[in-house]
Amino acid sequence: MSSSSESSSNSFSAEKYFATQPPPSTLEQDVSRVREFVDRQVAEGRKVVLVTSGGTTxxxxxxxxxxLDNFSAGTRGATSAEYFLKAGYAVIFMHRQFSLQPFSRHYSHSTHPFLDFLDIDPTDTDGHKISVTRAEQAQLLNVLTTYKEVHQTGALHTLTFVTVNDYLWMLRAVSKELSILGRNSLFYLAAAVSDFFLPRQKMSEHKIQSGKGSLHIEMDQVPKILKPLVNEWTREGFIVSFKLETDPDLLTPKSRTALSRYGHQVVIGNDLHRRKFEVLFVSPASSSKPLDDQRPGDFVETWIRIDLAKDPSKEIEEDIVAELVKRHDAWIREAKTP
Amino acid sequence: MSSSSESSSNSFSAEKYFATQPPPSTLEQDVSRVREFVDRQVAEGRKVVLVTSGGTTxxxxxxxxxxLDNFSAGTRGATSAEYFLKAGYAVIFMHRQFSLQPFSRHYSHSTHPFLDFLDIDPTDTDGHKISVTRAEQAQLLNVLTTYKEVHQTGALHTLTFVTVNDYLWMLRAVSKELSILGRNSLFYLAAAVSDFFLPRQKMSEHKIQSGKGSLHIEMDQVPKILKPLVNEWTREGFIVSFKLETDPDLLTPKSRTALSRYGHQVVIGNDLHRRKFEVLFVSPASSSKPLDDQRPGDFVETWIRIDLAKDPSKEIEEDIVAELVKRHDAWIREAKTP
Incomplete structure (x- = not known):
């Protein structure tokens, strides 16, 4: 298996991508619901964050x-969405089907199944035969209360994608809807998006038959979607992208490269094995200076670390979101000062 | 993308596979738990079914x-496991991590989230503040009662796999443990197992870097595991395999070929788009005749169909399992008559 240099036929610009690949069938319906949601937030003066989460197929x-799939249970996105809600943001949670979701993530069917903490009371005759075990009452009451509040205030809107094609079309459409918010929008792009795809034109119709030897797959590169996102679809949104690496030596340089290439606000670098307790924020030293001119010293790099040995229930997303809210607020204030 | 003829270096026999690919680290522990479970069923005289479910990576x-992944939410396996339990079988449910499981499958976080049907009662002060909405009481009570019974009787044992390598090692080990049951074991191989894999020796250590053009993947064929399963690991178990196709014209011939090749008891053919209401049972016309000699007419083919328009809550797995229980019982009786 290899990733190799190729002729330009395999390199899709975003423009070429959207001109040749078909949109998902539910896109229009999804977008009109997002529009209603955003309009409501504008009316109520709420900041809106788009959280993308989970892998793409x-x-x-x-x-x-x-x-082909990208490893991601959706923990980062689902957890962060809860902290953004707590911080007063309205959240568009755009996630891979069946990946973790805010609130229900606490009750994974595999690790913490809810059927295990329901009791049947045979003496109860008024129709409330099922109750929650004492040990789980407090946490469930807490999660359930917030869940109900969020639904009552209409602060959470959920979108679902499966394929990388769904994701790309949806991200473009949603970001355009968010542009009405100006600097009051934040993009938190935590989804693990495939770098490669198979153009519709090259896909076989039916299941590839085995029994004839080995399987060869040749995939094209997914267009670098941050480029049009930053330059065209949203010019004022505060954009946070993620860089996942497994080789610790690549984390800093790859995060810097991503920031230099797209010129957005923050790259959060995370190592596959350390991501639960340590992430790296990379941002430009000065937002007024063109990024092309920046040398390594022109980056501001901040590590966020938590000590899970001391506090095992602490979630690093709490600190990530707190830091981003601070920076986003500064970004909003910056626009208001002449 | 193509599946092409290759030199023998890409063709792994089961023997070569297990000699060159490393076992999952938890295998021994998993196997010793399966052994305890099987011993208990032998003591209690229960039939045991191994249900495999979900895709492999x-x-x-x-x-x-x-x-790379195979499409499967695990509905077939999780649903069938419930009907096998209802029919009095002990069930080893060997499933892909995060795929659907018996009982909790009724409460998918995406389509039927349990947080939606819990109410908070502010007037209740005795600690039972959370209750189940009236509309959901009946179904939940039903599911919960069966769930608790199954756990009390110890009739369900769950195993988890992720990769195709986990699956192959686990299937081999579990089938050997089941051989003690003789004809009292049933294999219901509903998992969607990859036909291709990447040998450990060819894998790159770190994340493949993009940015250099297209991605080329070349995979080897997974050994046909049914062959040693039928011929070596279990000589008396009743074996049911599945064949999923998307081209309706291939369903019957591919199912027949699978049965002829491995000489087991039943192939269940299902079409991707019709699998919820129609499956094809293919079995040998006579189990005493060597399968090599059989012509097309030597297969017994039975369609199982349900009418979802008439009864939308009917699950085809109910009829599949009922038919298999009948055939398995005949298979057990056959061994006892001289």
């Missing part, structure tokens, strides 16, 4: 049996 | 960020 067949 | 990197 690359189907190998039109009648999809097999697909 | 093929990681592209040792520090896995990307992987």
């Amino acid at each position: 690359v189907p190998l067949e039109l009648n999809v049996v097999r697909f | 093929v990681p592209l990197e040792l520090n896995v960020v990307r992987f």
Whole structure:
């Protein structure tokens, strides 16, 4: 397996991508709901964050049996969404189908199944036969109370994608809807998006038959979507992207490169094995200076670390979100001062 | 993308596979728990079914960020497991991490989230502040009662896999443990197992870097595991395998070929788009005749169909399991008559 240099036919600009790949069938409906949601937030003066979460698939067949995927349970996104809600943001939670979601993430069917903490009371005859075990009451009451508040205030809107194609079309459409918010919008792009895809035109219709030897897959590069996002779709949104690496030596340089290339506000670098307790914020030293001119010293780099040995229930997303809210507020104030 | 003829270096026999690919680290522990479970069922005279469920992954990197996957939410396996339990079987539910599980499958966080049907009663002061909404009481009471019974009787044992390598090692080990049951064991192989894999020796250590053009993946064929399962690991178990196709024209011939090749008891053919209401049972016309000699007419083919328009809550797995229980019982009786 390799990633190799190729002719330009395999390199899709965002423009070429959207001109040749079909939009998901539910896109228009999804967008009109986002529009209503955003309008309500504008009326109420709320800041809005778009949280993307989970992996994307690359189907190998039109009648999809097999697909390439990116590892992500969606923990970062689902957890962060809760802290953004707590901080008063309205949240558009755009996530991979079946990845973790805010609130219900505390009750994974695998690790903390809710059926385990429900009791049946045979003596109760008024129809409330099922109750919650004492040990789980406090946490569930806490989660449930917030869940109900969020639904009552209409502060959370959920969108679902599966393929990288769904994701790209949806991100473009939603970011355009958010542009009405100006600097009051934040993009928190935590989804693990595939770097490669198989153009519709190259997909086989039916399940690829085995039994004939080995499987060869050749994929094209997904367009670098941050470029049009920063330059065209939203010019004032505060944009936070993520860089996941497994080689610690690559974390800092790859995060810097991403920031230099797209010129947005923050890259959060995280190492696959340390991401639960340590992340790196990379941002430009000065937002007024063109990024092309910046040398390594022109980056501001901040590590956020938590001590899980001391506080095992602490979630690093709490500190990540607190830091971003601070920076986003400064970004909003900056626009108001002449 | 293509599946092409290859030299023998890409063709792994099961023997070569297990000699060159490392076992999952938790295998021994998993197997000793299965042994205890099986011993208990032998003592209680219960039949045991191994249900495999969900897709398998093929990681592209040792520090896995990307992987190939097979489409499967695990509905077939999770639903069937419930009906096998109802029919008095002990069930080993060997499933892909995060795929659907028996009982909790009724409360998917995406389509039927349990937080939506819990109410908070502000007047209740005795600690039972959370109750179940009236509309959900009946179904939940039903599911919960069965769930608790199954746990009390110890009739369900759950195993988890992620990669195709986990799956292959686990299937081999569990099937050997089941051989003590003789004809009282049933194999219900509903998992969507990858036909291709990347040998450990060919995997890159870290995340494959993009930015250099297109991605080329070349995978080897997974050994046909049914062969040693039928011929070596379990000689008396009743074996049911599944064949998923998207091209309706291939369903019957591919199911027949699978049965002829491995000589087991039943192949259940299902079409991706019709699998919720229609499946095809293919079995040998006579179990005493060597399968090599059989012509097309030597297969017994039975369609199982349900009418979802008439009864939308009917699950086809109910009829699949009922038919298999009948055939398995006949298979057990056959061994006892001289």
